[in-house]
Amino acid sequence: MKGLTKTYGEGRTAVHALRGVDLEIGRSEIDVLLGPSGSGKSTFLNILGGLDTASSGEAWFGQQCLTEMNDRQLTRYRRNHVGFVFQFYNLMPSLTARENVELVTEIADNPMDPDEALHLVGLGKRLDHFPAQLSGGEQQRVAIARAVAKQPDVLFCDEPTGALDSATGRAVLRVLQDVNERLGTTVLIITHAAATAAMADRVIHFADGAIREVVMNEKRLAAEEIEW
Numbered sequence: 001m002k003g004l005t006k007t008y009g010e011g012r013t014a015v016h017a018l019r020g021v022d023l024e025i026g027r028s029e030i031d032v033l034l035g036p037s038g039s040g041k042s043t044f045l046n047i048l049g050g051l052d053t054a055s056s057g058e059a060w061f062g063q064q065c066l067t068e069m070n071d072r073q074l075t076r077y078r079r080n081h082v083g084f085v086f087q088f089y090n091l092m093p094s095l096t097a098r099e100n101v102e103l104v105t106e107i108a109d110n111p112m113d114p115d116e117a118l119h120l121v122g123l124g125k126r127l128d129h130f131p132a133q134l135s136g137g138e139q140q141r142v143a144i145a146r147a148v149a150k151q152p153d154v155l156f157c158d159e160p161t162g163a164l165d166s167a168t169g170r171a172v173l174r175v176l177q178d179v180n181e182r183l184g185t186t187v188l189i190i191t192h193a194a195a196t197a198a199m200a201d202r203v204i205h206f207a208d209g210a211i212r213e214v215v216m217n218e219k220r221l222a223a224e225e226i227e228w
């Protein structure tokens with residue numbers, strides 16, 4: 001990203017959500033994004049994920065320039081390269097865990113077997129359960145399996161543990177770490193749980209629409225070692 005800006009609205013009501021962000025993210029990194037509410041973290045993630053467009057500046061994914069893509073190209077980018085995990089799991093209540101994952105694998109180019117994705121997140125024995133029969137942490141793991149099953153290069157996670165207690169949150173972070181370690185997926189995590197920073201390669205601090213500081217961790221901790 002070079003000089004990335006995003007302004008919502010215009011004139012006196014304009015909100016400068018991003019004021020010029022420069023950042024390079026390496027393949028297979030885990031980066032944690034911290035910062036106060038309204039500092040631009042979600043806006044940043046949404047632009048990188050092809051869900052929103054920048055006002056100015058550049059965002060590149062390898063050789064592809066996201067900031068020059070039209071809607072169709074962004075859809076293709078999202079479909080082929082990107083997985084999302086949000087605070088609320090957005091599962092289809094009338095479909096089983098396996099069927100929720102199949103919704104994605106049926107339209108992906110190079111998907112994983114849905115059962116394999118659910119095994120990866122530790123739900124190999126809950127394939128035929130409906131969301132209502134699963135705990136919050138388990139539902140989030142189904143959402144991660146769904147995001148991972150299309151074998152994305154990057155997983156964007158916006159408050160993935162926001163609705164979970166600390167022990168369950170840690171288990172979900174463990175799953176994200178497993179995905180990173182086993183598949184080499186780059187993982188970006190927005191969180192208000194600052195302790196999560198310990199599992200990152202880099203911690204990116206946002207303030208007022210800009211990156212205030214990037215801190216490298218010499219050693220990243222296993223999710224289960226994180227003190228919440």
Ligand SMILES: Nc1ncnc2c1ncn2[C@@H]1O[C@H](COP(=O)(O)OP(=O)(O)OP(=O)(O)O)[C@@H](O)[C@H]1O
Pocket residue numbers: 008009015016017035036037038039040041042043044
């Ligand atoms: N669609 C929108 N229209 C207008 N303003 C918006 C829109 N989306 C975000 N904003 C504003 O942009 C700024 C940055 O919002 P953003 O959601 O990126 O912050 P954040 O750091 O992710 O906050 P939080 O931690 O509360 O989720 C905020 O002032 C927000 O109100």
